[in-house]
Amino acid sequence: MKLALSILFLLFAHTVSARVKLPSVIGNNMVLQQQSQAKLWGWAKGNAQVGITTSWNNKEYKVRADAAGNWMVKLVTPVAGGPYQIAFNDGDLVTINNVLIGEVWVCSGQSNMEMPLRGNSSPILNANDIIVNADNPQLRLFTVGRAATLSPQTDCKGQWNESTSETARDFSALAFQFGEMLQKKLRVPVGLIVSSVGGTMIESWMGKSSLDGFPEVKVPVSIDTVKQPYKLPTTLFNGMIAPLLNFDIKGFIWYQGESNRHEPQLYGKLFPVMVADWRRQWQQGELPFYFVQIAPYGSADKSRSGPLLREAQLKAMSIIPNCGMASTMDVGMEKNIHYMNKTIPAHRLGYWALGKTYGIKGIGYNAPLYKSITIDGNKATLSFYFANYLTSFEKPLTLFEIAGKDKIFYPAKAVLKGGQVIVESGQVKVPVAVRYAFKEFVVAELYNNDGLPASSFRTDNWDDIR
CATH class of the missing domain: 2.60.40.10 (Immunoglobulins)
Structure with a gap:
């Protein structure tokens, strides 16, 4: 027996x-x-x-x-x-x-990507209406379970779900609205894979080999006694990105940077390396990579870490091939880093995908981008790419500052003229530099006719930020 x-x-x-x-x-x-x-x-x-x-x-x-x-x-x-x-x-x-069979996008980053439609400590604007209308068998949702490890994993936790009111409620509000826009416009199935963890630095999302050129970034040898291992370099790449590398996709959307705001120069170097490494490991060429610029937030920090991080992200557009940035200069909240309106950044990412990746004519996706400065007497004239016309939607322009060779910036009068801004101040007789919205918290004033806000920017490269 x-x-x-x-x-x-x-x-x-x-x-x-x-x-x-x-x-x-x-x-x-x-x-x-x-x-x-x-x-x-x-x-x-x-x-x-x-x-x-x-x-x-x-x-x-x-x-x-x-x-x-x-x-x-x-x-x-x-x-x-x-x-x-x-x-x-x-x-x-x-x-x-x-x-x-359809279009697949990986959606990654920290809390503003992770934040579900049901909200958390902050609500999502219009969430219940979005949830009510979420039933769509052509939209499929996959959330990667949180996992932090020191060795690349071959599998992760998660499952694919059809989009319904129930499944959408717990899904990334930003990713959902991005995918919903794509599905309705393209009229094909869309699959979204969200891999995100709040409060994380970019180093957590980078593979070990990609950090070899950064001796200041210390990769741990053990995380056995660490309470928050997901905050350490390489751990989220290993646990939440590596399991996806074999899965063919169309592109990426990314929203991260708040946790790196106090190291903007380092971030400006790490970000392009991370994108290049992800593309290399996916082995699908230069996959589209669209990202959200961090939103204005807070006013107590006098180091200008916020605008400097935004500047690093803005510069990344000229470094990273086949990428695009969605500005959120008009949706941030002064006292809450988890702003409520996730529809606007989701749709701006959608404009990039639909207009640039899918080649749909008529969709504007480029925000005004500072091009050059011309000095004439006490006036500085700024020119821009992607703006035949600039607008403030009939509101006054209050966020421009101007400085002479003493590097002291004064509030400036700014006037729009077609696709240019003419800036002056009675306190600056010979202008040298101009800045726009170069503060922690502001609300955008400068747009093109597509309704896309210009990023904060400066014409100088002075290290002494005042």
């Missing part, structure tokens, strides 16, 4: 171990990137042959697992559509259902 039970147990164990195991990002309700060489991968018994059959073409792909049971296959996805099934068979059949 004992022998029979032992044989039965071994047979059962063999059956379980032989069954194909898939990473959480490959499962029911997922979206695969359309018209791509999409990768599917997982684990099986060592050296087992795995057959994968896709219902959109009824084609079977065969792959043999290595000795450790790892396997991967590339398959060609069709144009957007579905729902489909994908069957995996190594002797035991595993089938995933309700699979769509």
